[in-house]
Amino acid sequence: MAPHTIRWGIISTGGIATTFAKDLLVDPTTRNVHDVAHKIAAVGSRSVASAQAFIDKLKSFSGPSSWGVQHGGLDGATPYGSYDEVYADPSVDVVYIGTPHPFHHQNAKAALLAGKHVLCEKPFVMDLAELDELIAIAKEKRVFLMEAVWTRFQPIAYAVQEVLRSGKLGRPRRVTAELSSCINMDELADDDRMIDPKLGGGPLLDLGPYPAVWGMLVLHQHPQNQDKEPQVVDFSQRIYKRNGIDEMSAFTVRWEGLAEARLLTDFTACTPLDNACVVDCEKAQLIIDHPLYRPERFRIVPHAGSTDDIPKETEHRYPVPAGNGMHYEADHVARCLRDGKLESDRMPLTESRIVQGWFDTVRKGGNSVLKDWPHTAGK
Ligand SMILES: NC(=O)c1ccc[n+]([C@@H]2O[C@H](COP(=O)([O-])OP(=O)(O)OC[C@H]3O[C@@H](n4cnc5c(N)ncnc54)[C@H](OP(=O)(O)O)[C@@H]3O)[C@@H](O)[C@H]2O)c1
Known part of the structure; x- marks a missing residue:
């Protein structure tokens, strides 16, 4: 059976967003994963030039992520000069947020309100009040929300x-x-x-x-x-x-x-x-x-x-057989979405709280x- 492919929207073009995006492009079979796969559908940055440069950079790497580039993982990826355009893009299933932590709450809130599933880098937010608001919105919108504590999935x-x-x-x-x-x-x-x-x-x-x-x-x-x-x-x-x-x-x-x-x-x-x-x-x-x-x-x-x-x-x-090891959490998110889950049992929101x-x-x-x-x- 063909793997269930999840389409990611990447928010920001900094260090960890690059590492995460590269891992999405690693051949899942190198880690013995056959049931899910990943595609980058959109990249949002504060400038469209930076979003385009991010996509070009991903295409230029020669390591394990080149597999995904050769197998369509970046085909049709849209560069956007704002984050909001990623949240509004119907070709995006889930948004990955890699901005500095003071912006996580606002970025995740906007994505959730637009009806997108969200994987947000650690630390989730700046304080518990911010997190509780995100949890309430995710529940109301019936979308998936998880903190990207990748270590849990290794x-x-x-x-x-x-x-x-x-x-x-x-x-x-x-x-x-x-x-x-x-x-x-x-x-x-x-x-x-x-x-x-x-x-x-x-x-x-x-x-x-x-x-x-x-x-x-x-x-x-x-x-x-x-x-x-x-x-x-x-x-x-x-x-x-x-x-x-x-x-x-x-x-x-x-x-x-x-x-x-x-x-x-x-x-x-x-x-x-x-x-x-x-x-x-x-x-x-x-x-x-x-x-x-x-x-x-x-x-x-x-x-x-x-x-x-x-x-x-x-x-x-x-x-880690190939890549940096962030793909394990991406695989987990893909399975949660495939199975219609709104919360991870491996990284539950109660534990983020x-x-x-x-x-x-x-x-x-x-x-x-x-x-x-x-x-x-x-x-
Ligand atoms: N899981 C991990 O192992 C891991 C490792 C490192 C960092 N992190 C977390 O990931 C987050 C980002 O870290 P990073 O090291 O990737 O940071 P970074 O290299 O500085 O990148 C952050 C990106 O956020 C965007 N951004 C939006 N508003 C910004 C502002 N006012 N100032 C600076 N950048 C802004 C920028 O992208 P655009 O210009 O494209 O909008 C920038 O490239 C942090 O919360 C950090 O804790 C996690």
């Missing part, structure tokens, strides 16, 4: 959960997870997205979703977890003096009755390469490599004096210039 994420759910490591006792990136902030221009307050700069919102996703996958979704509303119980931020954004954010989330996760993100130091996330369990540690957005290896290291259940350290590798709530707690309780961010909910 084979390694399912493999880690399978090990933990099997119970062979015992109960989890503590999680530590870090995604940091020593980016030399002082050398960045004032309007660089990573540090510009107007563009939501700082590691909490940019990198924080990745330590958070492992807390969610490992503890929130653990069969022994009963706590549906895990809270931030402790946090700290260090402020970048040049413009008042956070340069480091650390926070502890507690799942009552199960365990805590200590989550860290920092623009001034690098993550330890081979232990970015440590899940300490009764009998062993499960240790995941950097980078937590797309790790390729985890290890199981028995505690000293452990029983015969786990006699020695083992290593488990999950390289939980993580957005943690960011609200840290941001509003901290001292960065984003503390009193004027959200756009209701506007």
Whole structure:
């Protein structure tokens, strides 16, 4: 049977939109996917020249994405000089939003109101009020809405959960997870997205979703977890003096009755390469490599004096066969749409709400210039 093909409208032409679009063009059979496929139907940018340049650039790549170009994945893709024209294009099934996070709410809201399904980059929005408005609109319009936390859909994420759910490591006792990136902030221009307050700069919102996703996958979704509303119980931020954004954010989330996760993100130091996330369990540690957005290896290291259940350290590798690995989430969205689902069971909106709530707690309780961010909910 022919695969079910989904037609994407890409909003914005920046770094991550390029990576995502390239992955849409990778041959799905390289990851053993035969039931769904992807086509780029439209690209929206603030200028039509940039949208056209984006399409031309996609055509010029020689790597795995060239397969899609040769097999019609970009045929007839329309460049638009506005985002609204993509939302109005009947040849678009679902809109992917890759603008800086302060614009996610307005962009996603406009797409939903136009009746389009939406996949929106992380962090979903700037605060919970914005997210709740999007959820209400998606429900009313009966369209699909999901946060693009691509890590959740990678084979390694399912493999880690399978090990933990099997119970062979015992109960989890503590999680530590870090995604940091020593980016030399002082050398960045004032309007660089990573540090510009107007563009939501700082590691909490940019990198924080990745330590958070492992807390969610490992503890929130653990069969022994009963706590549906895990809270931030402790946090700290260090402020970048040049413009008042956070340069480091650390926070502890507690799942009552199960365990805590200590989550860290920092623009001034690098993550330890081979232990970015440590899940300490009764009998062993499960240790995941950097980078937590797309790790390729985890290890199981028995505690000293452990029983015969786990006699020695083992290593488990999950390289992405072709492309960057964002295609796994695209495949998931395609299946949801094919099956008429309005919400993902792998990335449910309730779980996006939980993580957005943690960011609200840290941001509003901290001292960065984003503390009193004027959200756009209701506007
Ligand atoms: N999933 C991941 O692994 C991942 C990785 C990186 C980033 N992200 C997320 O994706 C989003 C975009 O990040 P990025 O690194 O792709 O950013 P980027 O390279 O700066 O691109 C952002 C794009 O947004 C559009 N845009 C609209 N209004 C803008 C404004 N006022 N200033 C700047 N750009 C504006 C621009 O496209 P047009 O000119 O075409 O309109 C621009 O190219 C962020 O929310 C980030 O957290 C996710």
